[in-house]
Amino acid sequence: MREVIATKDAPQAIGPYSQAIRANGFVFVSGQVAIDPATQQVIGGGVAEQTDRVLKNLTAILTAAGSSLEKVVRSTVFLKNMGDFAAMNEVYGRYFGSSPPARSTVEAARLPKDVQVEIDVIALA
Numbered sequence: 001m002r003e004v005i006a007t008k009d010a011p012q013a014i015g016p017y018s019q020a021i022r023a024n025g026f027v028f029v030s031g032q033v034a035i036d037p038a039t040q041q042v043i044g045g046g047v048a049e050q051t052d053r054v055l056k057n058l059t060a061i062l063t064a065a066g067s068s069l070e071k072v073v074r075s076t077v078f079l080k081n082m083g084d085f086a087a088m089n090e091v092y093g094r095y096f097g098s099s100p101p102a103r104s105t106v107e108a109a110r111l112p113k114d115v116q117v118e119i120d121v122i123a124l125a
Helices: 048-066 080-094
Strands: 002-005 021-022 026-032 073-081 102-107 117-125
Touching: 021 048, 026 048, 048 080, 048 117, 073 080, 080 102
Parallel strands: 073 102
Antiparallel strands: 002 021, 021 026, 026 117, 073 117
């Protein structure tokens, strides 16, 4: 069984994809960028501020799916510049406590809306 997850507490999809899909005991959340759901605009600031907004968006989607950041088992972080790794990682670490998920971090040549960071996650439902 496959269920589409959508919430107004996170940015609306900007293409033909769902915010998340719940299936077989997992929640697969599409990559989130630093868009404020109230304005649907990219927030200002550096990679730390953008990472914080991304993780708030992920939290809202996971909550709508009946899950949470504590149930995330896998994440992928896409950075515009790997030189921003430490700043991103400091904020990321505040959201994921003593049992963080498995993670990959990669530098991407270009991200949607020219943001500095994008993160997707897979969580237990």
